[in-house]
Amino acid sequence: MAWLPLVRQALQRPGLAVLLLALPWAAQALPSYREVRAEYRPSHTLILAADGQEVHSLRTNAQVRQGQWVALSEVSAALRLALLASEDQRFYQHSGVDWQAVSAAAWGNLWHQKTRGASTITMQLAGLLDEDWRNAAGRRSLGQKLGQAVAATRLERSWRKDDILEAYLNLVPFRGELVGLDALSRTLFGKAPHGLDGHEAAIASALIRGPNATAPVVGQRACGVLQSLAALQQRPAPDCAAVRWRTEQVLSARLWPASSGIAPHWARRVLAQWPPGQTLPSRITTTLHADVQRVALQSLQRHLRELQGHNVEDGAVLVLDNASGQVLAWVGSSGSLSQAHEVDGVLAQRQPGSTLKPFLYAQAVQQRRLTAASLIEDSAAHINTGAGLYIPQNYDRRFKGWVSARVALASSLNVPAVRTLAMVGVEDFYQQLAQLGLGLPQPAGYYGYSLALGSSELDLLRLTNAYRALANGGRWQPIAPLVAPLHPAPSAPPAQRQAIGPQAAFIVGDILSDSLARAPTFGLDSVLTTRFWSAVKTGTSKDMRDNWAIGWSQHYTVGVWVGNASGAAMHEVSGSSGAAPVWAEVLGYLHRAQPSLAPPPPAGVVQHSVQFAAGQGLDANRQEWFLSGTEQTRFVRDDKAPRTAPAGDEKNFAPRIDSPASGTILALDPDIPPAQQRLWLRASSPAVRWRLNGHILGTGAQLAWLPMPGQHVLEIVDAQGRRLDAVTVQVRGAGLSGKPRGKP
Structure with a gap:
């Protein structure tokens, strides 16, 4: 002017x-009327779903x-x-x-x-x-x-x-x-x-x-x-x-909040990623689907209300389209139920628990170290580390003996996962996670063998997108742009890489969709079993602080986290009782009228009948998938005899404690219900009594002990109370209430 x-x-x-x-x-x-109308800018930016529905309004002008x-x-x-x-x-x-x-x-x-x-x-x-x-x-x-x-x-x-x-x-x-x-x-x-x-x-x-x-x-x-x-x-x-x-x-009224709608964290994410130098419009159309966002939010809030009294108030849900990588739902918190509703649970760094196991087994299968039918010993393991003995435990505190890799993964057994990591190597698995977009802030040695059980920290966004790679035959891609560009120009296709072989990804997906293989831990009536084809894995972190359920169907990948933004431990809540019901409900809504078919086997895999020795474990004869060249027919367990004195020669052997070893450091796994948190104490003779910190526990060659955090002295004594052998055990983790917990 x-x-x-x-x-x-x-x-x-x-x-x-x-x-x-x-x-x-x-x-x-x-100016003309058209110029005035065109230059008008509201103080709030409307975030729209892909179909034009308003999902959120966020104030962007403070003046x-x-x-x-x-x-x-x-x-x-x-x-x-x-x-x-x-x-x-x-x-x-x-x-x-x-x-x-x-x-x-x-x-x-x-x-x-x-x-x-x-x-x-x-x-x-x-x-x-x-x-x-x-x-x-x-x-x-x-x-x-x-x-x-x-x-x-x-x-x-x-x-x-x-x-x-x-x-x-x-x-x-x-x-x-x-x-x-x-x-x-x-x-x-x-x-x-x-x-x-x-x-x-x-x-x-x-x-x-x-x-x-x-x-x-x-x-x-x-x-x-x-x-x-x-x-x-x-x-x-x-x-x-x-x-x-x-x-x-x-x-005196102020009825128009600075932020309103059903997608506050999504709206902030969209604005944070708006291209620099481009004028922020009053309306931004995104990839979100309003109906999916609404169902995900309502399902999360309803389920958290049902868990009142279990000290859990936060959660997050992410829904990705497998083919395009578009975000269809982004629920960052439980809203009014949370004391920290501003924290975006989709981006928060939390311990992933057992949700890393599918990538570990996929790597072992791809390297031909294991097949889905390979037998892995699920028994007490004492692994020497720089910090002492690392002793992984299973969810139910019981060892299953020799189980196939299929059962070990589907039932989320911890000891076989650690043994598998020992085969693959911590450094190699660390690099595999990086290929899946799960780069970790610390070097591999920092996590050690506990990496198999999710001791690292990851966010729901990257973890769910890594599962999307499994859904896409092992091909990893970043998620799609949240907003279509204002002035689209020809560009190269999004970066992608074959992070996992399609054969290994297929076999792992088949395992995670197998409700029978899942039954030893989750039962046959698990909420994880859907009426259509789907594959899913749950996880719970240390001290019951984080709950996960992540899985995919033919078209979608859904990730759910439940916990507390403060990091406080939940009470009697695990993967199948916390996050899994929300996962199942959201995925069920997505497939309410759309079928989900099992993926076809890729080239390089064959199906072969396998047999297991009768009466020695959880596995039954079945048809199994193999990488071509790794198939075999018969699998026999190599059960070990207990360490006891030969019959008739007990007097030449002084009774001793066979398990646990002295110096054992036992980390309690939060996936394990307290009623099942037992460590089996084993002695070489049945004619002994067990004493813990000076108090008698029981008698016999085997005794189930409910561990409690602290430093303990375990002894075996004879009938006169004379000590025959002793070991020291350190137990780390949360205390046990003695009440039964849900399954993982």
Whole structure:
């Protein structure tokens, strides 16, 4: 606006001729209705789903509070009548300047009478469009009044009357930071502009005349507006007391929060990733599906309410489309149920527990170290580490003996997983996780063998996308952009890599979809069993702090985390009772009318019948999948005999403790129900009594002990109480309540 300095100079000159020559020139520079409409920016950005539904509104302008542009047809008739009665009764008759009102105002000034101002709605709009014609700190100068008059005349020639009224209602300041009718309606009245009634319309009109007036003054002016309308329509006078009460009530209201909707964390993520340098639009269409987002949020909140009393209040849900990588649902918290609802659980770093096992077994299969039918010993393991003995335990504190890799993975047995990691190597598995987008902040040696049981920290976003790689035949890709670019240009396809061989990914998926292989730990009626094909893995971290259920179908990958943002331990909540019901409900909704078929076997895998030695374990004869060249028919367990003295020669062997070894460090696994948290104590002779820290536990060659955190001395003694052998055991982890917990 290069003409502004010239106009300001003209306004400072005493010559009226120069002023009148400058004013038309300035008025010609006023924008058109289309320009005003195009440049309008609400203070809130609307985040839309892929189908255009609004999922969230987030305030992005801290200076003013403006809503969406409101078309005149969406303004209540009561407000239009009240506004014209208050501000410009001859709006539709004059051509920008109401000369009748000007004459009345001049006559009143002459005789020192108080009259209504002569500024029309069109003149006020001119002031809103150009600061030169706007009110200064005091009264407008003669130049400003003349400028408004000329600008209003120009506006009337180029704008339609309805456009003038519409723009005025969207740009006029009402009170404090509230600008425009939409902001006023939603903040003070909690409704859209089309729903304003007569009293609310009068209050809105009164606020235009005095935006910062006190509530009694606004109430009195609102009553005056209603009285004017009543006189024009020949109706009874209004009840001013009711209007004043309503005014007091609404002026203290703040009904339009800075953030509202069903996807607050998603909205912040979208804005955080908005391309630098691009203007933020008032509406952003994203990949989210509003119905999936709503179901995921409702399912999470409902299930957490059912877990009241178990000290769990937070959760997160992520839904990805397998083919495109688009985010269909992003629930970052449980909302009002949480004490930390601002924390985004999708991005929070938490311990993944057993959810890393599928990647470990896939790597072992791919390296041909294992097949799905290979037998792994599930027994007490004492692994020497730099920090002492590492002794992994299973969920139920019981060892299953020799089990196939299929059962070990599906039933989430911990000891076989650690033995598998010993075969693969910690460093190699560490690198495998990095290929799946699960890079860890510490070197491999920092985690050691506990990496098989999820001792690292990961977020739900990366972990769910890694499971999506399993769904896609081992091909890893980053998730798709959250928002389609404003100006799409040809670009290379998204980066991808074959993180896991398609054969290994297929076999692991087949294992995780096998409800029979899952039964030893989860039972046959598990919530993890869906009516369509799906593969899933649960996990629980140390001290019952994190609960996970992540799995996929033919079309979608769903990840759920349940826990506490504070890191507090849950009470009697595990993967199948915490996160799994939400996972099953969300995936069930996604496939309510869409089938999910098992993936076809890729080239390089064969199915072969296998046999296991009868009566020696959990595995039954079956058809099994193998990498070509690794198939075999018969699998025999190599059970070891207990360490006892040969029959008839007991007197030459002093009774001793066979298990646990002295110096054992036992880490309690939070996946294990307290009623089943038993460590089997074994001695070489049945004629002994067990003593713990000086107190008798029981008698016999084997005894199940419920471990408690602390440093313990285990002894075996004879009938006279003389010590025969002793070991020290350290137990780490949370204390046990003695109440049964749910399954993992």
